[in-house]
Amino acid sequence: MATVAETIAQSLHEAGVRLAFGMPGGEVVSVLEALQGVGIGFELMHHEQSAVFAADAYSRATGKPGCVLTTLGPGALNAVPGIGHAWLDRAPVVLITAQKPDSVLPHYTHQVVDLQAVFAPVTKRTLKVTPQNAAVEVPPTVALTMQGRPGPVHLHFINEEAELAVEGVNGLAARQMSFGESELIGQGDLPDGAQLAQARDIVTQASRPVILAGLGLEPEAPYGALRTLAEAANAPVIVSPKGKGALPDDHPLSAGVIGLTRTDPVYEILEEADCVVAVGFDVVELVKEFALPRSGIIGPAEGTAGVPLVWIANWANYDPVLPAAVEVVGPMAGALLHLADGKFCMDEQWGDSRVREFRAKLAARKLPAPQPGHLLPQQLLESMRSYLPEEALLAVDVGSHKIFGSLEWPTLTPNSFALSNGLSCMGFGLPAAIGTALARPDLTAACLIGDGGLLMCLGELSVLARLELPVTVVVAVDNAIDLIRSHQIRQGKKPFGTEFPAPDFCRIAAAHGIPAARVTTPDGCKEAMARAADARGPYLIEAFIDPVGYPTTPR
Numbered sequence: 001m002a003t004v005a006e007t008i009a010q011s012l013h014e015a016g017v018r019l020a021f022g023m024p025g026g027e028v029v030s031v032l033e034a035l036q037g038v039g040i041g042f043e044l045m046h047h048e049q050s051a052v053f054a055a056d057a058y059s060r061a062t063g064k065p066g067c068v069l070t071t072l073g074p075g076a077l078n079a080v081p082g083i084g085h086a087w088l089d090r091a092p093v094v095l096i097t098a099q100k101p102d103s104v105l106p107h108y109t110h111q112v113v114d115l116q117a118v119f120a121p122v123t124k125r126t127l128k129v130t131p132q133n134a135a136v137e138v139p140p141t142v143a144l145t146m147q148g149r150p151g152p153v154h155l156h157f158i159n160e161e162a163e164l165a166v167e168g169v170n171g172l173a174a175r176q177m178s179f180g181e182s183e184l185i186g187q188g189d190l191p192d193g194a195q196l197a198q199a200r201d202i203v204t205q206a207s208r209p210v211i212l213a214g215l216g217l218e219p220e221a222p223y224g225a226l227r228t229l230a231e232a233a234n235a236p237v238i239v240s241p242k243g244k245g246a247l248p249d250d251h252p253l254s255a256g257v258i259g260l261t262r263t264d265p266v267y268e269i270l271e272e273a274d275c276v277v278a279v280g281f282d283v284v285e286l287v288k289e290f291a292l293p294r295s296g297i298i299g300p301a302e303g304t305a306g307v308p309l310v311w312i313a314n315w316a317n318y319d320p321v322l323p324a325a326v327e328v329v330g331p332m333a334g335a336l337l338h339l340a341d342g343k344f345c346m347d348e349q350w351g352d353s354r355v356r357e358f359r360a361k362l363a364a365r366k367l368p369a370p371q372p373g374h375l376l377p378q379q380l381l382e383s384m385r386s387y388l389p390e391e392a393l394l395a396v397d398v399g400s401h402k403i404f405g406s407l408e409w410p411t412l413t414p415n416s417f418a419l420s421n422g423l424s425c426m427g428f429g430l431p432a433a434i435g436t437a438l439a440r441p442d443l444t445a446a447c448l449i450g451d452g453g454l455l456m457c458l459g460e461l462s463v464l465a466r467l468e469l470p471v472t473v474v475v476a477v478d479n480a481i482d483l484i485r486s487h488q489i490r491q492g493k494k495p496f497g498t499e500f501p502a503p504d505f506c507r508i509a510a511a512h513g514i515p516a517a518r519v520t521t522p523d524g525c526k527e528a529m530a531r532a533a534d535a536r537g538p539y540l541i542e543a544f545i546d547p548v549g550y551p552t553t554p555r
Contacts, residue, residue: 001165001166001167002135002165002166003030003034003162003163003164003165003166004129004130004131004134004157004161004162004163004164004166005030005031005033005034005157005162005163006034006037006038007134007135007138007166008031008034008096008129008134008138008155008157009031009034009035009037009038009040010038011138011139011142012035012038012040012065012067012094012142013038013039013040014139014142015064015065015142015143015145015146016062016063016064016065017040017064017065017066017067017094018039018040018041018062018064019040019041019042019043019058019067019438019439020035020040020041020042020043020055020067020068020069021042021043021045021050021051021052021054021055021058021066021067021068021069021435022042022044022045022048022051022068022069022070022096023044023045023046023047023048023051023070023071023075023078024042024044024069024070024071025070025071025072025075025098026071026159027071027072027098027099027159028069028070028071028096028097028098028159028162030159030162030163031069031096031157031162032069035069040067042069043434043438043463043467044463045431045434045460045463046459046460046462046463047078047457047459047460048068048070048075048076048078048079048082049078049079049080049081049082049425049427049457050082050427050430050431050457050459050460051068051069051070051079051082051431052066052068052079052081052082052083052085052086052093052095053082053085053420053425053427053428053431053432053435054066054431054432054434054435054438055067055068055093055435056082056085056086056089056091056093056432056435057395057418057431057432057433057434057435057436057439058435058436058438058439059091059092059093059435060091060218060219060415060418060436061393061415061435061436061439061440062439063218063219063221064092065092065093065094065142065145065146066086066091066092066093066094066435067093067094067096068082068093068094068095068096069096069097070095070096070097070098071097071098072097072098072099072100072111072112072113072115072156073111073112073113074111075097075098076095076097076098076113076115076118076156077113077118079095079097080118080119080122081423081425082425083095083119083122083123083152083154084122084423084425085420085422085423085425085428086122086151086152087122087123087151087152087422087423088284088422088423089215089242089284089420089421089422089423090149090150090151090215090216090282090284090422091150091151091152092145092146092150092151092152093145093152093153094142094145094152094153094155095119095123095152095153095154095155096154096155096156096157097115097154097155097156098156098157098158098159099112099115099128099156099157099158100112100158101158101159101160101161102158115154115156116128116154116156119154122152123151123152123153123154124144124145124151124152124153125141125144125153125154126153126154126155126156127141127153127154127155127156128156128157129155129156129157130157130158130161131161131164131165131166131167132166132167132168133168134166135166135167135168136168138155141153141155142155146219148314148315148316149216149314149315150219191328191329191330191331191334191335192328192329192330195326195327195328196328196335196338196339198325198326199310199312199326199328199335199339200338200339200341200342202275202308202310202325202326203233203275203277203310203339203342203344204233204342204343204344204345205275205345206233206273206274206275206308206344206345207274207345207346207347207350208272208273208274208275208347208350209233209234209235209273209274209275209276209277209344210235210236210237210238210255210269210270210273210275210276210277211226211229211230211233211235211236211237211238211276211277211279212238212239212240212258212270212276212277212278212279212281213226213237213238213239213240213243213246213247213279213280213281214239214240214242214243214278214279214280214281214282214285215240215242215243215280215282215284215285215421216279216280216281216282216313216314216315217243217246217279217280217332217414217415218280218415220280220314220331220332220333221414221415222279222331222332222333222336223246223247223414224333225332225333225334225336225337225340226246226247226279226332226336227247227251228336228337228340229277229336229337229339229340230247230253231253232340232341232342232344233339233340233344233351234253234344234346234347234350234351234352235253235277235351236253236254236255236269236350236351236354236355237251237253237254237255238255238256238257238258238266238269238270239254239256239257239258240257240258240259240281240282240285240286240421241257241259241260241285241406241417241419241421242285242417242419242421243280243281244257244406244409244411244416244417245411245412245413245414245415245416245417246414248411248412248413249410249411249412250410250412252352252355252356253351253352253355254355255269255355255358256269256358256407257406257407258270258286259285259286259287259288259406259421260287260402260403260406260407261287261288261403261551261552262287262288264288264407265358265362265407266358267288268358269354269355269358270293271293272293272354273293273307274293274307275307275308275309275310276292276293276307276308276309276310277309277310277312277339278309278310278311278312278313278322278324279312279313279332279336280312280313280314280332281311281313281322282422283320283322284421284422285421285422290322292307292309292323293307294307308325308326309322309323309324309325310324310325310326310328310339311324311326311327311328311329312328312332312335312336313328313329313332314329314330314331314332315329316329317329367549368548368549368555370546370548370549371546371548373520373544374520374544374545374546375519375520375521375522375525375543375544375545375546376545376546376548376549377400377401377404377408377476377545377547377549377550378408378549379522379525379549380474380476380525380543380545381404381405381408381409382522383522383525383526383529384446384448384474384529385409385410386526386529387526387529387530387532387533388444388446388472388529388533389443389444390412390413391412391413391416391443391444392416392443392444392445392446393416393417393418393433393436393437393440393443393444393445393446394409394411394416394417394418394445394446394447394448395418395419395428395429395430395432395433395436395445395446395447395448396409396417396418396419396429396447396448396449397419397426397427397428397429397430397447397448397449397450397453397454398419398420398424398425398426398427398428398429398453399426399450399452399453399481399482399483400450400478400482400483400486400547400550400552400553401448401449401450401476401545401550402419402424403483403550403551403552404549404550404551404552405448406419406421407551416443418432418433418436419432420432426450426452426453426456427453427456427457428453429447429448429449429453429454429457430447430449430453430454430457430460430461430464430473431457431460431463432447433445433446433447433471433473434460434463434464434467434469434471437469437470437471438467438469444470444472444533445469445470445471445472446471446472446473446474447471447472447473447474448474448476449473449474449475449476450475450476450477450478450481450482451475451476451477451478451479451502451505452480452481452500454473454475454505455503458508461473461508461509461512461514461538461540462512464512464514464538465512465513465514465538468537468538469537469538470535470536470537470538471538471539472529472532472533472535472538472539472540472541473509473538473539473540473541474540474541474543475505475540475541475542475543476543476545477502477505477542477543477544477545478544478545478546478547479499479500479501479502480495480498480499480500480547481498481499482498482547482550482552482553483552484498485498485499486547486550486552486553486554489554490554504542505540505542506518506540506542509540514537514538514539514540515531515535515537515538515539515540516539516540516541516542517531517539517540517541517542518541518542518543518544519541519542519543519544520543520544525541525543528541529541
């Protein structure tokens with residue numbers, strides 16, 4: 001019979017996990033050995049939060065669950081922000097932690113925390129694994145990460161039981177016993193025909209449809225079908241940040257990104273729509289409360305506050321429920337192609353014509369001049385885009401640069417832009433770039449991170465150096481937590497507690513054996529990007545930024 005540790009490892013392997021991240025303790029060495037035994041690799045990170053970010057990015061790049069292994073007590077609690085991120089960013093991550101045996105409680109309290117109480121609000125399930133339940137409960141709990149709306153789960157076990165033999169059955173029978181066979185079919189079901197017909201009637205009657213695409217496009221990735229519908233309906237495509245690249249940003253119908261601020265420019269187009277097709281859309285990414293536009297020529301469907309909304313996703317419309325006129329739940333590609341196979345009411349002033357007008361308006365905006373010895377964020381992104389391949393994987397950290405990068409970075413391929421947006425955790429960018437680089441070694445990976453964000457995950461530079469990963473780390477240095485400083489200034493307050501002297505990141509990189517360059521001009525940035533492209537290993541660029549170019553900076 002397999003042991004508890006072996007059952008956990010085998011369940012992960014059956015789910016497609018091939019690499020775990022974390023920081024182990026003495027209480028989890030049995031599981032660590034079991035992972036190795038089934039062919040699952042392990043990457044040592046230098047903070048458990050970083051391990052979750054790396055596992056999420058690895059998962060999103062591979063379409064399989066991510067995995068994190070930590071010890072009990074402080075190791076488990078260090079992972080809490082990461083799991084909170086995974087919960088709100090709908091990331092299928094399995095967190096494995098240890099725990100003290102019940103036999104020593106309540107008289108023993110050293111490193112003892114009620115981990116199930118901690119993780120229950122931010123996971124789809126938290127399971128105490130025992131020899132009695134491991135065979136039946138562990139496989140379906142791991143599978144739960146990918147069922148319906150993806151999300152994290154938590155497994156914890158007692159070290160003294162890790163090498164005991166499990167009891168009962170395992171495999172498919174166990175999954176059916178625990179969750180029921182219908183839960184396993186889930187995403188394989190065909191959408192309801194009547195719902196599809198109703199959805200097509202609504203979309204084909206619209207003259208100004210808009211497609212809202214979001215984080216739920218993965219892992220199905222129905223990008224070809226999405227493009228087919230957009231072109232057939234002449235519908236502008238608006239994406240949430242995690243949906244960037246669903247339609248390449250250089251496509252005539254790519255309108256822009258929603259969800260960064262309450263005044264994102266693309267709201268202008270959304271407000272003119274007479275029909276909204278929400279594809280894998282999740283309002284968890286929005287800063288502004290979601291509301292349907294009210295300017296449509298079609299009367300609002302019963303129960304809606306504005307124009308009709310067609311919901312298309314692999315999971316049901318809930319948490320919160322959007323006021324949808326019709327909900328199509330199931331595989332998205334077939335549903336999108338069915339909608340595209342219709343005769344549409346075309347408005348010649350809509351679609352690519354309206355997007356072209358909108359882009360011209362944005363392009364006409366005048367940029368301020370940067371202070372001497374500094375770059376505008378726009379100049380930094382232009383240099384990065386010039387030297388990174390179209391399919392490059394970019395991970396962006398949280399801050400003013402995340403809002404700006406999400407709005408302005410030209411994403412030309414699907415699922416190539418990673419960020420923490422539901423929870424918006426600083427320190428995400430570097431470990432996420434590590435995760436994507438390990439998942440897709442055939443592609444170029446880069447990271448855009450602020451000086452404050454990099455200081456929160458600085459130890460992960462040693463992972464880059466140890467693995468010699470070809471990741472270009474671009475640090476936007478403005479000596480501040482700029483987004484909060486800008487908020488203070490807008491309120492008429494002097495900056496306080498938000499400014500700091502940034503360290504010499506080039507010297508820190510050199511201490512890790514990573515080549516680096518400091519840039520203060522557009523030409524210098526392009527030269528550094530060219531050297532990074534030729535480095536075939538990690539490279540750090542320290543870019544001095546004038547935040548006056550950020551859309552969130554008061555002028």
